[in-house]
Amino acid sequence: MQIGIDLGGTKIEGIALDDAGTTLARQRVATPRDYAGTIAAIVSLVTGLETATGRRGTIGIGIPGAVVPDTGLVKNANSVWLIGQPLGADLAAQLRREVRLDNDANCFALSEASDGAAAGAEVVFGVIMGTGVGGGLIVRGRALGGRNLIAGEWGHNPLPWPRPDELPGPLCYCGKHGCIESWISGPAVAADHLRVTGQSLATPDIIAAAEAGHMAAQATRVRLIDRAARSLATVINLLDPDVVVLGGGLSNIPGIADDITAQLPAWVFSNDVRTPIVRHRHGDSSGVRGAAWLWPAS
Structure with missing residues (x-):
């Protein structure tokens, strides 16, 4: 049995x-806002799952950040109480077994590569387009972390082939201007609509208005598709993955995968673009399922 834990900012889910x-x-339980409470909550979830099934399982955990191999300490976590903490070692001691940790975007990609929308593909790029823009790279069933533990962080590259009115680009929280995340995340779409139209609308409302035929909202959607296609074209040019899987809230926009696919030939360095862009199969469950698959099925 494989147990997966998705350590989110507001909830911790176990499967x-x-x-x-x-x-x-x-x-699932609410996420405590301190380190000791987070440890206790994860241990309680594992105990609850094993009690419910009557079985002992392997444990994989998706975290908002990365674990530095040399030290075992967490870095780059937006749940700031995890930063600098030996999360894996502390959980292993509490649970009396090895615990595997990985970035939550990697877990999403691993889930979809294992038994989701990209099952059977050798090289899978899993895309998160939600509050932020991130991604994970799976090669032959394993997530690649990279030398700096940032493999798949395509959201903090600059928007490719920028048009004059896209320069220098919005200020990103990382301190640079024009990052992909500052153009095609959920909050970025709302900010783009406000800049162009003067209307302050939440992104779901913009998409609903576009579906209802409102021209300004439709134009915002067109800009989103164009920028997403340019951005993913650079990923395809560099990695040439077998499948790109879309996740995050924006992946639920009707027709987004097909619309991005239609724009790729203008930007990909190939006269025959065969890369399928597909929506996730497991939805909000992908992260926690991918955490479980950090341990292969026996």
């Missing part, structure tokens, strides 16, 4: 899967 990927049990 128990059998070797075929069938859900045996599932539980």
Whole structure:
């Protein structure tokens, strides 16, 4: 049995899967805002899942950040109480077994590569387009972290082939202007609509207005698709993955995968673009399922 834990900013979710990927049990709790409370909550979830199934499982955890191999300490976590903490070692001591940790975007990509929308593909790029823009790279069933633990962080490259009115670009929280994340994340779409139209609308409302035929909202959607296609074209030019899987809130926009696919030939360095852009299969469950798959089925 594989147990996956998705350590989010507002909730911690746990799932128990059998070797075929069938859900045996599932539980969630609110995320404590301190380190000791987070440890206790994860231990409680694992105990609850094992009690519910009557089985002992392997444990994989998706975290908002990365673990530095040399030290075992967490870095780059937006749940700031995790930063600098030996999360894996502390959980292993509490749970009395090895615990595997990885970035939550990697877990999303691993889930979709294992038994999701990209099952069977050798090289999979999993895209997160939500509050932020991130991604994970899976090669032959394994997530690549990279030398600096930032593989897949395509959101902090500059928007490719910028037009004059896109320069220098919005200020990103990382301190640079024009990052992809500052153009095609959920908040970025709302900011773009406000800049162009003067209307302050939440992104779901903009998309709903576009679906209803409102021209200004449709124009915002067109700009989003164009920028997403340019951005993903650079990923395809560099990695040439077998499949690109879209996740995050913006992946639920009707037709977004097909619309991005239609724009790729203008930007990809190939006269025959075969890369499928697909939506996730497991939705909000992908992260926690991918955490479970950090341990292969026996």
